[in-house]
Amino acid sequence: MATKERVLKFTVMQHRNPNISEDEFHTYWTKKHAVLASIWLERNGILGYTQYHTPKATRDLAVGFADQIGWKLSTYDGHVEFIVRSVDDLSKAVQDPEYPEKIAPDEQYLLDPSTSMVTVGWEEVYILDGKLVSQGGAGTD
Template sequence: MIRITYCLHRLPALTREEFQRYWRGTHAPLVAAASEALGIRRYVQQHTLTSDMARRFASAQGIPCGEGEDYDGVAEIWFDSEEALARVGESEEGRRHAAILAADEARFIHFERSRYFFSAASEVIV
């Protein structure tokens, strides 16, 4: 399995709450509807918290929290392989769903400030 991890910033016109509400309530159902056509095996949204506990934990670790360039959320999209991901554009349905998702993402994601990376998925069980 491979995973694409997106570290997301919201568009400047949105509050964090607006961004997360739209991402969860509008974008996630679009991803679910596209999952078969795009070969998505797993989709996870992680919404950034700025609670007192989060700040205390970050402070104890010596890592900034709730200031500077923290992300508004992280998305993980899992695929069987890089080859499976490459095949997404081979079908009309795959291209159609990819275009729908891209257009929707432009409504709430600040692409220039966001980042993504590919990784091989492995799990450590504790």
């Protein structure tokens, strides 16, 4: 029987480097950076890595709805999510020699880190695949 474990989800909201186009950002992030980062993250024990692409045309789909209920629409080009057992897992990963050699330069090309925002917490799922899961949640823990 599997043992449940509460894990942390780091979400980093990111703007692209203003020197590259939106199309270049999304293509490079998917085809180049994801491959490079996935290998490095897996080797360092990261449990999950997900990219969430939010091009302007897609964000604009929510303008009317956001205005209707008083939400401010995010301007981030994408979010990245890491699933880890502890903050130390990500800290260990960036201490890996591959981070300053390969990952950090790739991020500098791709991102504007001066505007990145991070959240950390855990996920609780109440509806999954259109169905009520449970009243107590069934998150990624």
